Amino acid sequence: MAIQEHxxxxxxxxxxxxxxxxxxxxxxxxxxxxxxxLPLSLFFLAFYFALPILTSYSKALNNPAIGSxxxxxxxxxxxxxxxxxxxxxxxxxAAHFDEMVEQxxxxxxxxGKG
Numbered sequence: 431m432a433i434q435e436h437x438x439x440x441x442x443x444x445x446x447x448x449x450x451x452x453x454x455x456x457x458x459x460x461x462x463x464x465x466x467x468l469p470l471s472l473f474f475l476a477f478y479f480a481l482p483i484l485t486s487y488s489k490a491l492n493n494p495a496i497g498s499x500x501x502x503x504x505x506x507x508x509x510x511x512x513x514x515x516x517x518x519x520x521x522x523x524a525a526h527f528d529e530m531v532e533q534x535x536x537x538x539x540x541x542g543k544g
Contacts, residue, residue, distance in 0.1 A: 445538065455537055459530045466523055470516055477512055481505050 450456050481502070484491050491502035 450534065450538065453534070453537070455530070455534045459527065459534065462530065463527060467520075470519070474512070474516060478509060481509065 481491075484505070485502055491505055492500055495501045495504050
């Protein structure tokens with residue numbers, strides 16, 4: 431087992447990570463992830479902080495929505511739904527990111543053989 435670990439370490443130490451970072455495939459992966467994660471993160475933060483800001487500085491969410499349940503409670507519950515939805519969206523998209531990573535790994539192996 432120690433021999434396998436040693437050969438695995440040698441294999442990893444011979445990888446040129448700066449070359450990988452500069453490769454078009456890696457750049458495409460990072461651009462794709464950024465285009466997905468940044469807008470979702472900004473939406474999450476805006477939606478998350480809207481509740482305490484609106485309840486602190488406004489009376490808009492104090493009005494009844496359904497019976498004696500105010501809009502603040504609806505908004506708070508919507509945050510749970512939003513969190514679960516974003517989690518599902520990211521989990522589905524992560525599979526695509528994983529495919530892109532596997533493609534990069536194949537390119538590295540093919541480049542190392544030549």
